[in-house]
Amino acid sequence: MIFLRFIGKTCGFFGYVVQYACVTHCTFEYIGDFVMCSGPSMEPTLETNNILLTEHISPRFHRLRRGDIVIAKSPTNPKQNICKRIVGMPGDSIKGHFNIRNQVVPRGHVWLEGDNTSNSADSRIYGPVPEGLIRSRVLCRVWPLDKIRSLTNY
Template identity: 55%
Template sequence: MLRRALGKTLGFIGYTIQYGCIAHCAFEYIGEFVACSGPSMEPTIINNDVVFSERISRHLCRIEKGDIVIAKSPFDPKMNICKRVIGLEGDKICTSRPLDTFKTHTFVPRGHVWLEGDNLQNSTDSRSYGPIPYALIRGRVCLKLWPPHSFGPLNESPNGERITRND
């Protein structure tokens, strides 16, 4: 009887470890569900929207201008940010901070991307902290899941234009 109970316990532990490994690999290499907070991506993503962030693009170096990405914050590595890719390495970015009178030009260095929120008046982004290393990108947002009335792919820019991808 003890042997049978021990066998069932070890079997349960074995299945738990197997399913835990499968779940870890799925979330690490395929994608994850992310609840977004804050106003920086309005009107595209509203506070408390839930999106799916796929990670395959990041591993295959397929992040492009116009993509919305989830990245580690350059200020706090425990926090994620959700922003739109405005520039890739080598691009010249013409931008200004909210209080700047003149626009400045910045070149995005190798291995970095320039991120901005769609709500420029209420977004802390690359205009504040500069280009971020590509390695901080966790995944590309490809689908809005919640709320149900806005379920679908995120393939439009804030002004309603379709984002074209050069594949």
């Protein structure tokens, strides 16, 4: 009898663990998550080891705007994520860089650039980025604590 009660409580405990794991997974996959930024491409706005709070809803509903900082899959290496600012939306004409003439951002794409233009591999190198590669929009920096601030442009 004691053994059956123990088994029942153990199964109940594991049921709660599975439920919380599912809720956590869905939250991080569909609502938002935390991302650690690395590399110099977004300096001085963001520095290496800054932790960012991001949301996944705006990219899914195509509610991104010029000036938003986004996390996207790298167009040149799908195993790597990049953190860049949207500087061009579909239909925008982008001034030529590196001896490339002006370019119009095609429908379904955005033009991404790092804030540190002298040290950033971005759309100036690989061209417009498909909106489908954008994973999330950055809301705010949460670490380091003395630099907590909103990073939305509205």
